[in-house]
Amino acid sequence: MLQDLDESRTESDGAAVIRVLSYNIRSMRDDREALARVIRACATDLVCVQEAPRFFRWRKHAAWLAAASDLVVLSGGATAAGPLLLCSLxxxxxxxxxxxxPRTPGLHQRGFATAVVRFGKARLGVVSCHLSLSARERDAQARLLLERLEAMDVRHAVAAGDLNERPDGRAFKRLTRQLRDGWAVRPWGGEFTSTPRRPHQRIDAVLTTAGIEVLGCGVPAGLPGVTDADLSAASDHLPVLAALRVPATG
Incomplete structure (x- = not known):
């Protein structure tokens, strides 16, 4: 059984402990009931989704996933070219x-789903991202992600997603020069996110700005309610779950 991960709560000073999940769901082309069970078992406050459905009736699919996971749609989907944000009430x-x-001709359109939310007295910017398969475009998108976080004008922020790159890659390194890599700071659970049947590389991450305390971060395999069968059936990526303490802000 996986060791305990901090549960969501609001502390006496207004700081918030939240759970954030990052998950590439492959357009819900796999077992969507298994997908919902995994997300629900993680008891999250925020879910940064990548590869949400983008075409026919995409809003209906997003709404189904949110409802089946005991969450609501926050932003994104087709209007962000795939990244989607879900949140708790x-x-x-x-x-x-x-x-x-900006799109490179011949490559997929990419985007960010972004929001500013409050939990207790904690104010938080959040971005769900899915970076390019092209190394050159991916590095440019990492720079744009940092610029977007700066433009959100928040003291504390989290960016999570499928970076399509290992930690020793150029874009990943660009991000972690300014942001904290949750797994590197406080590893918990599993490390590798691809592929579910043969995990061998970490290409998905939860990244935070300074001031946010990482209480644990990793693949929630073995968390009560999260089964290996569901993880294998739900998507071609494994999710990353982080518990974060976000300080109170004015």
């Missing part, structure tokens, strides 16, 4: 924005 939403990134 604990979140108070200040602002949402879907951002389309």
């Amino acid at each position: 604990r979140a108070r939403v200040e602002h949402t924005e879907d951002v389309l990134l």
Whole structure:
């Protein structure tokens, strides 16, 4: 059994402990009931989804996933070219924005799903991202992600997603020069996110700005309610779950 991970709570000073999940769901082309069971078992406050459905009736699919996971749709989906944000009713939403990134001819359109939310007295910016398969475009998108976080004008922020790159890659390193890599700071659970049947590389991550305390971060294999069968059936990526303590802000 996996060791305990901090549960969501609001502390006496207004700081918030939240659970954030990053998950590439492959457009819900796999076992969506297994997918919902995994997300629900993680008891999350925020889910940063990548490869959400983008075409026919995409809003209906996003709404189904949110409801089946005991969450609500926050932002993103087709309007962000795939990244999607889900949240619990604990979140108070200040602002949402879907951002389309410059597109390289012949490559997929990419984007960010972004929001500013409050938990207790903690104010948090959040971005779900899915970076390019092209190394050159991926590095440019990492720079744009940092610029987007700066433009959100929040003291504390989290960016999570499929980086399509291992930690020794150029774009990953660019991000972690300014952001903290949850797994590297406080490893918990499993490390590798690809592929579910043969995990051998870490290409998905939860990244935070300074001031956020990482209480644990990793693949939740073995968490009560999360089975190997569901993880294998739900998607071609494994999810990353992080528990974070976000300080109270003004």
